[in-house]
Amino acid sequence: MDLSRRNFLTSGSALMGGAALSGRAAIGWMADEAKADYTLTIATQPIELAPNRIVSVTAYNGQFPGPLLRFREGVRATVDVHNGTDTPEQLHWHGQSIPSDVDGAAEEGTPFIPPHGSRRISFVPRPSGFRFYHTHVRAGADLSLGQYSGLVGPVHIEPKNNPGRYDREVFLTLKEFQPTFSRGGDMDMDFLSPAATVKELKDTGESAMKASLAKGMAKGYEVGYDAFTINGRMLGHGDPIRVKQGERVLFHVLNGSAGEIRSLALPGHTFLVVAMDGNPLPKPVRVPGLWIGTAERISAIVDMNHPGVWVMGDTGDDDRRHGMGIVVEYAGHSGKPQWIAPHAFHWNYAHFGQAEGPAATPDEVIDMTFAKDNAALDGFNRWTINGVSYPLKQMMAAPAFHLKRGKRYRVRMRNASDDIHPIHLHRHTFELTRVAGQPTSGVLKDVVMVGGYQETEIDFTADNPGLTLFHCHQQLHMDYGFMSLFDYV
Numbered sequence: 001m002d003l004s005r006r007n008f009l010t011s012g013s014a015l016m017g018g019a020a021l022s023g024r025a026a027i028g029w030m031a032d033e034a035k036a037d038y039t040l041t042i043a044t045q046p047i048e049l050a051p052n053r054i055v056s057v058t059a060y061n062g063q064f065p066g067p068l069l070r071f072r073e074g075v076r077a078t079v080d081v082h083n084g085t086d087t088p089e090q091l092h093w094h095g096q097s098i099p100s101d102v103d104g105a106a107e108e109g110t111p112f113i114p115p116h117g118s119r120r121i122s123f124v125p126r127p128s129g130f131r132f133y134h135t136h137v138r139a140g141a142d143l144s145l146g147q148y149s150g151l152v153g154p155v156h157i158e159p160k161n162n163p164g165r166y167d168r169e170v171f172l173t174l175k176e177f178q179p180t181f182s183r184g185g186d187m188d189m190d191f192l193s194p195a196a197t198v199k200e201l202k203d204t205g206e207s208a209m210k211a212s213l214a215k216g217m218a219k220g221y222e223v224g225y226d227a228f229t230i231n232g233r234m235l236g237h238g239d240p241i242r243v244k245q246g247e248r249v250l251f252h253v254l255n256g257s258a259g260e261i262r263s264l265a266l267p268g269h270t271f272l273v274v275a276m277d278g279n280p281l282p283k284p285v286r287v288p289g290l291w292i293g294t295a296e297r298i299s300a301i302v303d304m305n306h307p308g309v310w311v312m313g314d315t316g317d318d319d320r321r322h323g324m325g326i327v328v329e330y331a332g333h334s335g336k337p338q339w340i341a342p343h344a345f346h347w348n349y350a351h352f353g354q355a356e357g358p359a360a361t362p363d364e365v366i367d368m369t370f371a372k373d374n375a376a377l378d379g380f381n382r383w384t385i386n387g388v389s390y391p392l393k394q395m396m397a398a399p400a401f402h403l404k405r406g407k408r409y410r411v412r413m414r415n416a417s418d419d420i421h422p423i424h425l426h427r428h429t430f431e432l433t434r435v436a437g438q439p440t441s442g443v444l445k446d447v448v449m450v451g452g453y454q455e456t457e458i459d460f461t462a463d464n465p466g467l468t469l470f471h472c473h474q475q476l477h478m479d480y481g482f483m484s485l486f487d488y489v
């Protein structure tokens with residue numbers, strides 16, 4: 001029994017008028033009967049993205065995004081989750097260092113929330129910052145399941161000390177709806193910097209693709225979308241963000257996509273990035289716009305010093321015209337929202353960190369090579385890490401990598417495919433130490449985009465024993481093998 005639990009019991013007893021309660025049964029009863037901090041109900045219902053644009057999706061509490069959940073770092077929280085659907089669910093607390101049985105991944109041993117059943121989840125939220133929650137089930141070829149659904153919501157964990165409050169905080173969740181399969185779309189790649197690729201990886205990937213196409217295989221399936229939204233509304237159909245000249249607005253932007261990379265710009269304004277994935281940067285960095293990989297978060301301050309009515313939107317014209325944007329309206333201004341395309345800008349994670357690499361050398365280096373087997377699984381690309389594809393049926397596979405508590409590890413990720421992969425490590429925070437050859441330090445994350453044929457290194461300390469999932473956050477990639485398990489030995 002930990003301290004917070006003890007406190008809970010004490011205050012509970014006080015509420016009961018000091019009724020004598022002792023023993024395990026009493027504790028269990030208390031835990032069951034106490035009101036949860038939050039209740040989330042998973043159900044499928046119509047969601048209005050725009051007038052006459054109503055989609056049927058599974059979401060939390062009948063809304064998209066799910067409600068903003070605020071926790072306090074280190075203060076135990078309880079969440080009741082009701083599953084009103086016919087399929088088992090998992091709720092993953094993305095970016096938190098919590099035990100495997102509540103992290104929300106069946107591969108780690110978290111129990112499912114059964115169809116039409118409930119589960120009470122209790123954990124001590126940490127670390128502080130902008131996190132999020134989302135479903136963590138396999139979708140496979142079913143585009144109504146997993147992250148193709150609306151099962152995404154933001155989390156903010158207030159720091160234990162000094163809860164730094166801003167005048168204005170605005171949470172934005174970027175998300176696509178109405179997914180469909182297509183074959184072999186090309187991903188926007190040229191925004192990543194450095195652009196350096198590794199010849200050996202490129203040769204391997206390209207010859208594998210050539211061999212597959214020579215056998216008459218088509219390119220593997222990709223997923224495209226018809227509707228694009230910010231906070232669940234297509235551009236022009238939600239409430240504008242109403243601002244005043246001179247205001248400093250802190251935006252917390254979440255890419256809640258199942259697999260898309262997003263950009264975001266606001267004409268005439270710049271973004272002062274203060275945190276990535278909820279973790280403060282060594283120093284804030286000003287940029288003309290944002291690039292946000294699947295499941296990444298960026299917290300950035302915008303000085304409202306360019307009055308007008310503007311479109312804050314994706315720099316991709318097609319996606320923005322299909323809804324990926326939100327109107328920013330200055331007080332006293334009206335009229336048609338204006339979009340002005342920014343100059344093309346690159347995204348280099350190393351710019352957000354220190355120029356030198358990490359001070360500490362890791363105890364061990366884990367080498368990983370990511371590869372694509374084109375259209376190998378009924379037309380779906382099969383993904384491997386070091387030649388191994390995670391079993392398709394969701395279950396605990398044998399852990400492939402073994403950690404010792406307290407040791408520091410470096411994962412050297414080598415991408416032998418032409419896709420960008422947003423790589424996610426559960427239950428731990430990692431530090432970027434090398435991005436496509438460029439050393440850096442001080443940028444703490446839980447997702448990082450690894451560019452096509454590039455090599456990126458991350459360091460982390462094994463400080464949270466238990467099964468730990470490592471995977472590409474693209475639903476389509478993780479569902480077809482791009483996952484691996486770490487355990488502690």
Ligand SMILES: [Cu+2]
Nearest residue numbers: 421472474477
């Ligand atoms: Cu991927």
